[in-house]
Amino acid sequence: MHPTKNTNQFFLLLLLFPIQLWAQDISLTIDSLVSKYQKEYQIPALTVGVVQSDTCYLGIEGVVRIEKNQKVRLNDKFHLGSNTKAITSFIAFKMIESDEISLNTKFFDICSDLKGEISTEYQEITLGDLLSHQAGIQPYTSGLEYEKLPALNGSISDKRKQFSEFVLNEESVAKGTYSNAGYILTSLMLEKAAHLSFEKLVDKHMKALDLDYFIGFPNKQNLNYPWGHWEENQQLISLSPTHFYKLEDYTLAAGDVSMNIENYARLVQFHLTGLMGENNYITSDSYQKMHYGLENYAYGWGNMKTKTSKISFHDGSAGTYFCHTVLVPSKGSAIIVMANSATEEHQKAVYKLRDELIRFSGKLLE
Structure with a gap:
């Protein structure tokens, strides 16, 4: 899926993004906003991460599937969709640094x-x-x-x-x-x-980072993880692990990794601190090139400049889950919003929630 195009209002709001976010206010706001948007837009489940260089603030609300009142938990995995491309690029840049490829x-x-x-x-x-x-x-x-x-x-x-x-x-x-x-x-x-299958390559690097993940829709790993949803006859329904819809196994690099918000936020944190000048799993120079090496879309990340900031972002969806990620290293923060539905209305809600988080962060400066 393409990086999001509805960015005009968003990038104006970024001008309000503070360098320091207040931990207590952020935690309380995430909890209340996630609950508000999950209920108001009737999204089955919604999870959020506000990532800083040394902290990840997380929130989650909703149910595993719409037909059953089973609450989601922070360790439940969501499907990243095309945000998997950033993982593929991440592996490529690690291999570039080890002179295996360029x-x-x-x-x-x-x-x-x-x-x-x-x-x-x-x-x-x-x-x-x-x-x-x-x-x-x-x-x-x-x-x-x-x-x-x-x-x-x-x-x-x-x-x-x-x-x-x-x-x-x-x-x-x-x-x-x-x-x-x-x-x-x-x-x-x-x-x-x-000289390794791509599946083994992913496993090698995720283990090196101590990150938990799954290949495929999360409910194929565990029935208690969020089920994806789509609309049939104008009604939202969940897709069971045995549903005919799945991604072909050879398409992994394009968009078939699932992670929970805790582990995905940590992965995004590697990118954030790298863009802020820190060498970690790969060098800061590699992160800069990966995110900003080409205008509009570099290597696994869309990007844009405001008067004060460089921003990188991406959306991911195979039609039944939705993942939106944006990094603003000049402000020391990144935002993640994931849902187990990707209807047009639910995607709009994800962007509105992102914007509310930015508005709130601006108020902390007043």
Whole structure:
């Protein structure tokens, strides 16, 4: 899913964002605001993180699924959707620092064993092109696009390779076109460079960071984790773990990680402190390039500048959960809002909640 476009009012509000947020007020406000928006907009479950360099303020409200009054908990996982792309980019930059690959590495320098006649338009594409949606790869942002694929067989890595062979024989699209397929090709590059499957790469780096995660919708790991919701016949319903809808296993890099708010906030905190000048799992320079290396969309993150701040942001949704993340390092803060529904009305509520958090933080300066 694209980084959010409804940013005009938001970026004006960011001018009010304080450098220091008051812990007690933030905690109380998060609790009250999450409860208010969850009830007012009838979102099944809503969770929020306000992240600072040394603290994460968290809140959660709602139910696991709309048909049952089972309360959600802070350790319950939500689906990140396309915010998984930032994890893919994070792994890529760690590998760049260890000289396993570079942003300028050409796809076919690593994946030279692909079969079929590859379109000449793709012969020079690089890792950086794929991470920044500059490779001209078809989007594959709709389930209908996957229906034209031939049967993909073998291991997940085999399917990734077969998918790449098919996509690279398709007609190119304009550079800058948001592409899930481009991130699937990225994962093929990374696993070839690392000599590990992309699934093992994700596990290696998440374990190194001591972060808990799951591949797939969270209720497939635990029935007590939030179920995703969508509308049928103008009514919101939950999707069981056995529901036919799922993401293809080879699409992990584009958008299929689930995390709870505690662990996801810690991951975002690595990015925040890195953008504030701290070297941690990767260097501050790498974070700067990842978030701001190109205008509008760099490597896994959208970005924008105001008169006083650089902002990076991203949305993620596979249609049944929604995750919105924004970082403002000049103010020392980031905001995360996640829900287990992604209807248009619920997405609007997420943005309104984000804006209220910013308004409140501005009042602390008065």
